[in-house]
Amino acid sequence: MSSLYRGLEALRAFVETGSVSNAALRLRRTQPQISRTLAQLEEEIGFTLFLRNTRPPTLTREGRRFYEEAEGVVQGMDKLRYLAKQMREKETKHLRILTTPFITNAVVTDAVADLTFSGQLDSAQIESRLHLGIESWMSTEIFDLGVIVAAPAHPSFETRTFLTVEPMAIVPKDNPLAQKAEISFDDFADQSIIQLHSRSMLRQHLARLSAERGVELSSPFQAANGLIACQLVDRGLGCCLADPFVSTASGLANIAIRRFTPALKLEYSFMYPLWQSRSQLVEIMSEKIETLACQKWQELTQNADR
Known part of the structure; x- marks a missing residue:
């Protein structure tokens, strides 16, 4: 050096x-x-x-x-x-994966475990970063595969959307809204709503709906991320709108997860660095993550419809 x-x-x-x-x-x-x-x-x-x-x-x-x-x-x-x-170590089956915390909990760790136990992966380094700083860590981090929601365009990466989901309404189990298969914005208008940070797509979605209907939501609590918002719902402090994988990864016992209308589309994408060739192992990991994510989304929507 x-x-x-x-x-x-x-x-x-x-x-x-x-x-x-x-x-x-x-x-x-x-x-x-x-x-x-x-x-x-x-x-x-x-x-x-x-x-x-x-x-x-x-x-x-x-x-x-x-x-x-x-x-x-x-x-x-x-x-x-x-x-x-x-x-130098081209035969070593190692990956560095960069993602956000809730995607790690919901999908990535299961994919890593599956490929490891099947002998396709020897080792992995999983780095988790908050989505708010995504544009910064895209420019500074070194990784083989990125897995994020709402990937911004960046000249150093190829992105591929592999799943489109919708945010879910999260309510306490003892709230009457938990008896509904689908919760609307009008239902939220009568509730205490736990809002996310101002740059959140989910908060901006609720703000647009509020402006369109001329309704101001009651929001005594604000959370830095979806997991904290779900935890507050679990304590009976209100309702919130959350990414579906955040709500399922939270593992909270006292929340009900229901469809929300009008819906918002959230796109999950892979990010592939253009400065290096894409290995077969990256392709295998991408396929495994995509399969698991699609399965979990299907299970979640089926459970929410019950």
Whole structure:
């Protein structure tokens, strides 16, 4: 590894962790080693990166500009190192999967287990990220297969939609609405509704319906994600609209899951990095996840109709 790359790697660790000591922990080096590496980087590029009269040190204006450019170089090197590792170990049946927490719980872990026990997969690294930060982690993470809902267009990835679902109404089991096979927006108008964050597609869907009907929903509680919203419903604090796989992955005993109208379409997609060739194992994993997801969606809709 070149001294320049070691310096850039140390710089990234420092910026992302906020201190030399934390950067040392991340890179599994000592604090003096990181300090020397950063000093050597400054000597090599010919200008000062840090204001050392602050605690902890902070980047200078030039240092900030340099880091913004250097980050892309480090990401590119990370991708090359990962690709080289794949090429060296081409017989190793390993996958790195990037997804969101509720998809991991609902589908991905079962797919990984099935392929492992069938001898098609030796090992896997599953990284879970919140959907709100998707555009950021799409640009920075290294993975073989991404599995997300509402995939945005991105020039570095090929996306393929494999399942379209609808959000479900989640109500307490002792709520009279639980006796209905289908719950409408008009039914929600008389309930306490637990809303998701303002960027959520489900909250925006309810907001559009509210505006169209001139109805303001009562929403004393707001949740950061669908799982928390379902947990609040489980405690009897209201009703909510949730992604179907969030509601089933929650494992809560005191909620009823019902169809909701007017419906909203949610598209689940695979993301394939274009900077590397797609292996047969990625295709096999994609097929397994798609099969399991379709089965679970069918089971969920059948149970909701009962």
